[in-house]
Structures are given as C-alpha cells and as structure tokens.
Amino acid sequence: MSTTSIRRPARERILDTACELFYTHGIHAVGVDRLIAESGVAKATLYKQFPSKDDVVAAYLRRMDDSWRRQLRSAALAAGEDPREQLFGLFVALEQAARAGTLGCAFINAVAEYDPGSTAHTITAEHKANVRDWVRGLAAAAGATDPGMLAFQLTLLIDGTLAATRVERAAEAAEAAKQAARTLLDSACAGPA
Template identity: 85%
Template sequence: MSTAPKRPPARDRILDTACELFYTHGIHAVGVDRLIAESGVAKATLYKQFPSKDDVVAAYLRRMDDRWRRLLRSAALAAGDDPREQLFGLFVALERAARDATLGCAFINAAAEYAPGSTPHTITADHKRSVREWVRGLAAEAGATDPGTLAFQLTVLIDGTLAATHVGQADEAAAAAKRAARALIDAACPAPA
C-alpha cells in the first residue's frame, strides 16, 4: 500500500490554483494555459470541469464568498451572545484578515476588472448585498434604531479597510475601522438596561 498523500481531485486543484493566481495577479492577467500548467491538469480536464474561463472565475468568486462569510460568522459567534459585541467582533476578525489580505478584497478587485452586468460583477454585487443584509440582521438583533443604515456604514468600513490593505495601510486602517465601528455601534444600538 502506498503511503503517499492522496492527490486532490482535478476540480479542486484547478480551483485552488485559480484562487491563488486570480487573487495574487488579477483575473485577466492569468490565462487558461497558466492555470492548466500550475494546477497540473490537462487542457481537456480543465474544460471538462469548467467549460470556460468565466466558469472558473464564477467558481473562484463563489468559493471566496463562502470563505468570507464563514470568517464573518465565526467572528460574530466568537464575540459571544450579545449582538452588539457580535457586530464589533467582525472588526476584531477584520483586523486579523487585513494583515493577510494584503491585496485587498477579492470582490472589489474582481468588480474592477469586469463591467456591470457581467457574471463576475453580478456575483460580486450579490456577495456585497448578502453580507450587508446579514449585518443588517445582526444590527436589528442588537437593537439598532436604523439597522439598514448601520449595516451600510459597517460594511463600507469593512470594504474600506480591505481596500486600504492594497496600498500597505492594513494596520492603520483596521485600527481606525475598529474605533469607528465601536462608535457607530454604540451610537446606533442603545445599551441594554
């Protein structure tokens, strides 16, 4: 019996490679030939799994959406049961994520490469909208007087922090966002009696 580690399925190798390359170099800068070479699959295998590069891009964005939402939910849960602290917990996690996401937000980067109405742009807009709605739900649970406005403000802070990481300001932006988030949450959500 072989003790060599089992190789991941071709689809996973392609998607893992796409996630790394698209985030690091940009989607348009990475050609199909490079994706094939670095994932170690044959051209026919890539096209069997993903009929076009646009299909790879869509799968990449959906995977990033899943990762980001899991990170946000974990951060909220780690902050405890108080929804006010869960909202603030997003910014504790953002501080850690900003150090790792030195190339900014994968979705903002993708939106910059694609025109409105394209599949990648639509997936990006849907992602931003669904994250904002989830934050709005937390804001409502926290007793925000205007959950929609607070959610918009907090998600703009998140996006701004991630954008600032792209220009080397991760620590400053994350610290400023945390302070601003605390002030916004405290002002919008009355403390429990």
Template identity: 85%
Template sequence: MSTTPKRLPARDRILDTACELFYAHGIHAVGVDRLIAESGVAKATLYKQFPSKDDVVAAYLRRMDDRWRHQLRSAALAAGDDPRDQLFGLFVALEYAAREGTLGCAFINAVAEYDPGSTAHTITAEHKRGVRAWVRDLAAAAGAADPDTLAFQLTVLIDGTLAATRVEHADHAAEAAKQTARALLDSACPR
C-alpha cells in the same frame, strides 16, 4: 496504510490554483494556459470541469464568498452571544485582512476588472448584498433604530478597510476600523 498524500481531484486543483493566482495577480492577468500548467491538469480536463474561464471565475468568487462569510460568522460568534458584540466582532476578521501581504477584498479586486452585467460583477453584487443583509439582521437584533443604515455603514467600513490594506498595506487600518465601528455601534445601538 499509505503515507502518500492523496492527490486532490482535478476540479479542486484547478479551483485551488485559480484562487491563489486570481487573488495574487488579478483575474485578467492569469490565462487559461497558466491555470492548466500550475494546477497540473490537461487542457481537456480543465474544459471538462469548467467550460470557460468565466466558469472558473464564477467558481473562484463563490469559493471566496464561502470563505469570507465563514470568517465573518466565526469572528461574530467568537465575540459572544450579544448581537452588538457580534457586530463589533466582525472587525476582528479585518485584523487578518490588514496583515502585510494581504491583497484586500477579492470581490472589490474582481469587480474592478469587469463591467456591470458580467458574471463576476453579478456574483460580487450578490455577495455584497448577502453580507449586508446578514449584518442588517444582526443590527436589528442589536436594537439599532435603523438597521439598514447601520448595516450599510458597517459594510462600507469593512470594504474601505479592505481597500486600504490593498492600497497601502496599512497595519493600522483594522484598528482604525474598530474604533469607527465602536463609535457607530455606540450611536446606533446604545446599551
């Protein structure tokens, strides 16, 4: 049995590289030539996998969507079976995001670089609506009188916390968000 690690397929190498570079430096700051060089693929290979940089950006955002939703769901489930506790558990996912060196929300960062109607803007809006719909379902299950408003408040709080980590690398942002979330939940979903 070989101990040599298997090399990832070209598409995965390109996407892994794009995720790292786009998140760290911004999408517009990373050119196709850098993606090619750092992923170790030929130009023809990149364009075979992704016909344009917009296609790489779309795949990057979809991967980040999968990762973030997985983090949120895991944090919610780890908080227990009660939907109210799961809503509060979402803010545990922010503890990772608040660590120094984390660069905020990949979607907020990306949408800042694109005009409405662009692929990146559309995917970001879909992501935000999808997360909010899921939070709304949890809020309804938790007994919120107005689950739409609570979902909007909680997702704005999540986004604001992620933005604060981008701007200030605020260690206390996640803790402040937890306190605010607790107050919102106490008000909207009394026990």
C-alpha cells in the same frame, strides 16, 4: 497504493490554483495556460471541468463567498452572544487579517476588472447584498434604531478597510476602522454593550 499517491480531484486542484492566482495577481492577469500549468492538469481536463475561464471565475468567486461569510460568522461568534459585540467582532477579525497581510477584498478586486452585467459583477453584487443582509440582522438584534443604515455603514467600512489594506497594506487602516465601528455602534444602538 499509498495515501501520498492519491491526488486531489482535478476540479479542486484547478480551483485551488485559480483562487491563489486570481487573488494574488488579478483575474485578467492569469491566463488559462497558467492555470493549466500550475494546477497540473491537461487542457482537456480543465475545459471538461470548466467550459470557459468565466466558469472558473464564477467558481472562484463562489468559493470566496463561502469562505468570507464563514470567516465573518466565526468572528461574530467568537465575540460572544451579544449581537452588538458580534458586530464589533467583525472589525477585530478584520484587524487581525490586515496584520496578517491580506490582499484586500477578492470581490472588490474582481469587480474592478469587469463591467456591470458580467457574471463576476453579478456574483459580487449578490455577495455584497447577502453580507449586508446578514449584518442588518445582527444590527436589528443589537437594537439599532435603523438596522439597514447601520449595516450599510458597517459594510462600507469593511470594504473600505479591505481596499485600504490592498493599496497600503496598512494595519492602521484596520485599527481606524475598528475605532469607527465602535463609534457607529455606540451611536446607533440603544443601551450599553
């Protein structure tokens, strides 16, 4: 048997397909039949792996959470060892993503389709809180006078930029966010960067 004939596990194919379709078209716009057809699995296989579409949505959001937080950490580390520059590095990466044609924030896109209390809404709220907590830690290490407020401001700026790139697909939004982030960091953190 050749290695080209080995297929990825059905669960991974379904999730890969869901990630692409949900992010590109929206969750409610993609039905189970389309997921089945485009992932190349039987209906019974999909339901064996994910008992409901909500289970697919939850797995999609958890994968996006892992991916986005990994991207944020990589961007921070790429900016160097100074926590203040790591915070600014988030906006450099955001600008690069905007120029590459991002479709916005998967979580903002998803939560727009669901009511509070739903699984998608709950996972999104957890994701946003976890990112903000991580940014708060960087802000504290950077010497921010109010790390919680700076983290809130910076994460709002990130979310707003991602929303703007979805609506306008404008790299200018990311550049403006980068400039605003620098101003916030200069104002909130003691000493030179």
